[in-house]
Amino acid sequence: MSTLPDAHDVAAVAPPTPSAGPSLSMTADKAREVTSRVQAWMSHNVMGRDDVIELVLIALFGDGHVLLEDYPGSGKTTLANALGNAIDDDGHAEDKLPEFRRMQFTPDLLPSDITGVMMFDLESNTFHFRRGPVFAYVVLVDEINRTTPKVQASLLEAMAEKQVTVDNETHQLDDLFFVIATQNPLDAVGTYPLPLAQLDRFLFKIKMRHIARDAELEVLASWGKPRKATDLPKASRSEILATRRFIREEIVVSPHIHVALVDIARALRADKRVIQGVSTRSLVLAIPALQTLALLRGRDYVSPEDISDLAVPLWQHRMELVPGIDDASLVISDCIKPPLEALSRATLRG
Amino acid sequence: MTATTANGLTGGADPQRTDDAAKRPSESRAVMGVKLLMALAALLFMLRPLTTTAGLVAAATAIVAAFVVARWAYTRGMRQPAAVVGGVAFSGLAWLLSNLVRDAGWLAGLLGVEGAIIASDVLLFGGALFGVLFTIRFLAQSGRLFTVIEALLIVFSVVYTFSDHRHLRLNQPRFFSDWALSNGIDPTVVLMGMGVTIMLLALVMFMRRQGGLKAILSMLFAIIVGVGVYLYIDDDKVQPAVLTNGLGLTSDEQSDNKDSQSNNDGQSDQNNDGPSGGNGGGDGDSPYKQNYDNSDKPKPVAVVAFHDDYEAPEGILYFRQQVKSKFNETHLAADGTYDHDVIDVFPQAASGSGPVAAAPSQNLDFHKKVPTSVYLIAQHPQPVALTHATELKPLDNPNSRVFTAAYGVTSHVLAGDMRRLLGRPSVPDEWTDEQRAHYLAVPDDPRYEALSDILVRDLDPRFRDDQLMKALVIKRYLEKEGYYTRTETHTDESDPTASFLFGSLRGYCVHFAHSAAFLFRSQGIASRVAVGYAVDTRKRSGGSNLLIYGSAAHAWPEIHIAGVGWVTFDIYPEQSDEPPTQVVDQDLESLLGEMAREDPTGGRADDPNKSPFPWLTILWSIIGLLGLLLLTSYGIKIWRRLKPRFGSDSGSHVWTLRAALDRLADVGITREHGETRERFAARVAETTPSLAALTSANLSGALGRGTDPRETSRIYDAVSSEFRDNVHWFRRLLGNLNPIGWAFTR
Secondary structure (H helix, E strand, O other): OOOOOOHHHHHHHOOOOOOOOOOOOOOHHHHHHHHHHHHHHHHHHOOOOHHHHHHHHHHHHOOOOEEEEOOOOOOHHHHHHHHHHHEEOOOOOOOOOOOEEEEEOOOOOOHHHHHEEEEEEOOOOEEEEEEOOOOOOEEEEEOHHHOOHHHHHHHHHHHHHOEEEEOOEEEEOOOOOEEEEEEOOOOOOOOOOOOHHHHOOOOEEEEOOOOOHHHHHHHHHHOOOOOOHHHOOOEEHHHHHHHHHHHHHHOEOOHHHHHHHHHHHHHHHHOOOEEEOOOHHHHHHHHHHHHHHHHHOOOOEOOHHHHHHHHHHHHOOOOEEOOOOOOHHHHHHHHHHHHHHHHHHHHOOO | OOOOOOHHHHOOOOOOOOOOOOOOOOOOHHHHHHHHHHHHHHHHHHHOOOOOHHHHHHHHHHHHHHHHHHHHHHHOOOOHHHHHHHHHHHHHHHHHHHHHHHHOHHHHHHHHHHHHHHHHHHHHHHHHHHHHHHHHHHHHHHOHHHHHHHHHHHHHHHHHHHHHHHHHOOOOOHHHHHHHHHOOOOHHHHHHHHHHHHHHHHHHHHHOOOOHHHHHHHHHHHHHHHHHHHHHHHHHHHHHHHHHHHHOOOHHHHHHHHHHHHHHHHOOOOOOOOOOOOOOOOOOOOOOOOOOOOOOOOOEEEEEEEOOOOOOOOOEEEEEEEEEOEEEOOEEEOOOOOOOOOOOOOOOOOOOOOOEEOOOOOOOOOEEEEEEEEEEOOOOOOOOEEOOEEEEEEOOOOOOOOOOEEEEEEEEEEOOOHHHHOOOOOOOOOOOHHHHHHHHOOOOOHHHHHHHHHHHHOOOHHHOOOHHHHHHHHHHHHHHHOEEOOOOOOOOOOOHHHHHHHHHOEEOHHHHHHHHHHHHHHOOOOEEEEEEEEEEHHHOOOOOEEEEEHHHEEEEEEEEEOOOEEEEOOOOOOEEOOOOOOOOOHHHHHHHHHHHHOOOOOOOOOOOOOOOOOHHHHHHHHHHHHHHHHHHHHHHHHHHHHHHHHOOHHHHHHHHHHHHHHHHHHOOOOOOOOOOHHHHHHHOOOOOOOHHHHHHHHHHHHHOOOOOHHHHHHHHHHHHHHHHHHOOHHHHHHHHHOOOHHHHOO
């Protein structure tokens, strides 16, 4: 049921990408093949989390970061590790970056612990920048709310700007830099909750639920058995970047979609249950995510269905609700209906 | 690789579905108790005049039972459709059984007449009422909206009962009105106050859980229903009742009246000359024992509907029933020998004789035609018609309980000034000697001629030979010298006319008419006495209906003028002991008039104002409008269905999907609010699997890079064939007939 135009059509209009990274000609099929390789890696390693895997995949190719709200021991690290393993460094960088790093945030952490420090080199009598753990493709930040706002802020700069500044010296992070942060929804004692402005920098907040019974049984059954992960093909860094560019440039976002997004944002701001509505940045961030989902669904255009599916993870953490209203998803599902209805009507107009 | 399901992502976005509450809380016992009391009061109040004691007991039992059973059924979770169907079916069954018991002879034989009536009443007021009340109560518990029906039931019963009291018809319940009257209070006020109180109580009781606006709206609605009931009963029930009251007769009394009339006919020498008495006097009857109706309230005897505006020259309209021209020793008597210009038989529609025409006598140069419709209320042996009736044609009787006869009349009434009639002889040349003698015969008493000679002696020499002027002089004399009274009847005299004319000059219309006729005749003026009704229209307001009371009975002279015809020549005595004429009951007049006009033909077929309100026109307009809407709907439907075949290629992704969705909507498959197109397509995949592809084509065309029109129309054909394969032909047929399915396409 794919209605994607023939591959050569898309290839014909796809412009060359000479600017950043290696030039790699991309087609829709190729792009989806890249995404499916990453997805296969994660699905192979994480069981019963297909929904989360898809969202993480969307965030990765939509150039965003995700915040997982989850209980301990639910497979976050496994998931992040699998993602890191799925990426293959094809040796573009002058010095090799690790695919995956994991940071456990604690109250005594310092910003330099994550960004890196200037170290004095006795041999050359100069300071050298020693990279911190953020210099990786995929970074898992465990319990992001357990550290001080200072550390949080430095991480957030890295996430938003893809750079770190140490001693007034700016160091670029890799283009692929992708953060999976986690926080425990219940154990809030001694934490520094992220303010709304910082939460806004995450593309998705994913509330994970316990996996299904069969999946849990499968986890137990397969535990301890060696995984033959190496069989699976990896996706190289340059392929992922090229796919990102392809998605940005080739998946059509109709003006109708823009209208619907703005109308949804306005409806969310006007809703009586909402104190602070969603930001304009969230709409900007939403577009690549919607495009990625469209690609995953085999389309070359963003459809109302994409908005309907991504609305809750996109916006649920960006709003402050009136005390007494707990479930942002209900508010969102109410507010997206009229704009999406208008969008549906627009598609039936000649 | 695109098989990722959306379930995981959308789970959070779906609205929480609330399960239907397993237990169904009903209203509190106290509320139910109060409602029960109110229903008992209102319904028993309404039913009390309608049924027997047994029926009342059955009704009370049924009301209580309905409340209890409905509450039980509701709390036990009976389904609403089942309750409604059960209640209505029970009701209908009880009603049918009640009719059966009442009408079936063998059952009556078994139970006895009284037993059958009681059983029928119990079935109707127990069983049928139980079914209806059960349904209403059940609905009222399941939905707040339905409590309005309860309130309306109360309002209906109260209004129904009190509507009997309009027109001061103090029927039921007597105990209120009698009490009020005996204490000198207008019972209308008391009853209206009670009605308003009960209605407000009902509204407060049933509407208290609602907001202000809703309460006001409900109140308005209830008032509209109340007024509707009032008006409905006005048409259907009260009018005949009011009518009999207006006549002072019930139907039984009327038939008694007829009996007594026939008895009177049997006793042939009753002197019943007045038209209200009915049987015109035969030969030998004296006209003077006028049987005046001395009761306080005059009886209406006829309604006359004027087709055109007509105003009588002197303000008095003469409706003639009979003429008396044959001289009979002391007075004039009816005789059919020569008065062929007077119609004395009713036109019979049934016998097929059709219109009855009079012998031509009135010259149209001096007369104009006035068409009227007459509806007789009292029995008359001859038709009553506006002078001078030339043709009578039968009409359908609009209400045989009220009217004894109905016919259309064409009358020739004198037009223009009296002066035009001057200079003509009274007796035309073509009259035979017998006829001449017939109309000129006078008593063998020289005083008549002597008196008339004295009167005409002083006439202006120019008019000395003019017979009309002579008649006018005689008329003036009688008017100036005569004294109108009903107290002196002169019936003991051998010649009452002479006794009146040469004696006291005190008498009533018969005396005046005969005196004038004999004086005219003694001067060679052909004359006769007409009997009927003279209605003074100066004291009535406008309106094309005229109500004739029995008190308007009158006798007046007519004179003949050659070349013109018979001319009404009434005497208006200047002195009178009569009280001012009875004020016409406007309400009764218009009411009877309207009743008369219900006659579908009514003799008014050529009247542009046939119906006061164009119900039929409105009905046809509505039907026409609905038909037009239907045609437009089908037009839009067909246009949308055929658009994919010849629409432009650029819009094919729209036309095809729209046509496909229309088909689904026709058979009731529609997208829900908030459901995306893709999800809808997935939902109906069992019926039309290709709809998903068509939806994608549409979205791609609208939101993406566009689609291939040929491919789109191929998918559309696939959807169409799937639709044909998977939807039952009967459902498809109904869908094709559905004119508004497209309106539900979203």
